[in-house]
Amino acid sequence: MNCIVCKNSNNNLIYKNLKDRLHQDIEGKYNLKRCNVCGLIFLDPQPTTKEITRHYPSEYGVYNSSSESRKKFLVAKWINNVFLKKENSNIFLKAGLIFFYYKLAHLPDFIKSGRVLDVGCSLGDRLLMLKYLGWQVEGVEISKKAAVIARCRLKKSIYNSTFEKAKLPNNYYDAVYLNNVFEHFKKPMFCLKKIRHILKKGGQLIVVVPNSSSLSFRIFKQNTLLIDVPRHYYTYNENNLTRILKEEGFIVNTVVYSNCFSSFSSGFALLLGKKVDYFKLLDKMLWLMGFVLDPILNVFGVGDYLIIKAEKVNK
Numbered sequence: 001m002n003c004i005v006c007k008n009s010n011n012n013l014i015y016k017n018l019k020d021r022l023h024q025d026i027e028g029k030y031n032l033k034r035c036n037v038c039g040l041i042f043l044d045p046q047p048t049t050k051e052i053t054r055h056y057p058s059e060y061g062v063y064n065s066s067s068e069s070r071k072k073f074l075v076a077k078w079i080n081n082v083f084l085k086k087e088n089s090n091i092f093l094k095a096g097l098i099f100f101y102y103k104l105a106h107l108p109d110f111i112k113s114g115r116v117l118d119v120g121c122s123l124g125d126r127l128l129m130l131k132y133l134g135w136q137v138e139g140v141e142i143s144k145k146a147a148v149i150a151r152c153r154l155k156k157s158i159y160n161s162t163f164e165k166a167k168l169p170n171n172y173y174d175a176v177y178l179n180n181v182f183e184h185f186k187k188p189m190f191c192l193k194k195i196r197h198i199l200k201k202g203g204q205l206i207v208v209v210p211n212s213s214s215l216s217f218r219i220f221k222q223n224t225l226l227i228d229v230p231r232h233y234y235t236y237n238e239n240n241l242t243r244i245l246k247e248e249g250f251i252v253n254t255v256v257y258s259n260c261f262s263s264f265s266s267g268f269a270l271l272l273g274k275k276v277d278y279f280k281l282l283d284k285m286l287w288l289m290g291f292v293l294d295p296i297l298n299v300f301g302v303g304d305y306l307i308i309k310a311e312k313v314n315k
């Protein structure tokens with residue numbers, strides 16, 4: 001298989017016969033390759049639709065956790081008012097809240113009464129936060145169970161479908177938000193074309209993906225959940241993701257790296273052959289350390305997650 005970004009056939013097999021680390025009793029072994037030109041990491045061969053469906057059982061993590069933390073909402077409001085409203089230029093406030101910013105840098109830049117679509121909205125946690133901030137919210141969710149819960153919580157439009165098949169209006173959204181979703185798309189270019197159609201001109205696309213240049217990927221290699229075989233068809237870095245966004249008619253305005261340590265505890269656990277949540281306490285400690293270290297490691301581009309905010313422009 002050629003690289004989908006640079007079309008090159010020059011690649012290396014980096015890991016062979018990997019199993020689903022979250023559900024180890026599910027059959028199937030997968031190979032990962034890395035493009036030697038742009039660095040894209042991809043599954044080759046790619047699983048069929050029938051095969052991949054097995055790897056999203058009802059106990060898949062994102063459909064079982066939910067938090068409506070009031071404190072988190074308040075922090076989101078500060079971040080929104082200080083960093084995400086274009087008119088705010090108070091550098092003292094910005095400096096004071098910089099340590100919080102990296103935890104919520106993934107939120108879309110604020111537009112009063114703007115309409116946002118969360119693709120892969122799960123139980124609607126992020127949409128609840130965005131609604132609280134003043135957005136009109138809608139979501140797309142592939143799991144029927146999660147979509148029903150999200151619809152009940154939000155009293156808003158939640159499309160129960162894959163993003164590819166969802167019937168969405170054209171030139172309608174001010175922001176389309178993909179948080180840990182883009183890497184699950186088998187046909188990312190098709191999805192970007194669709195996003196261009198549904199966004200208004202000047203609308204914002206927010207993509208949050210695992211970063212293949214991250215510190216934890218370099219340390220834990222095939223034991224990091226950032227590659228999450230076989231659910232992640234592709235693992236991107238800043239260069240290759242920026243390139244496809246530009247080719248599909250977006251300009252990239254913001255690049256931020258966040259949660260520099262979030263995959264360390266799972267990396268240690270998998271390395272030692274333990275369950276993924278074995279070092280829960282370490283996870284919390286690293287998350288707290290992130291308040292101080294995220295802004296520093298962001299400079300080197302080695303955070304676990306890459307956040308790109310791009311704008312729809314005429315091609």
Ligand SMILES: [Zn+2]
Nearest residue numbers: 003006035038
């Ligand atoms: Zn490539």
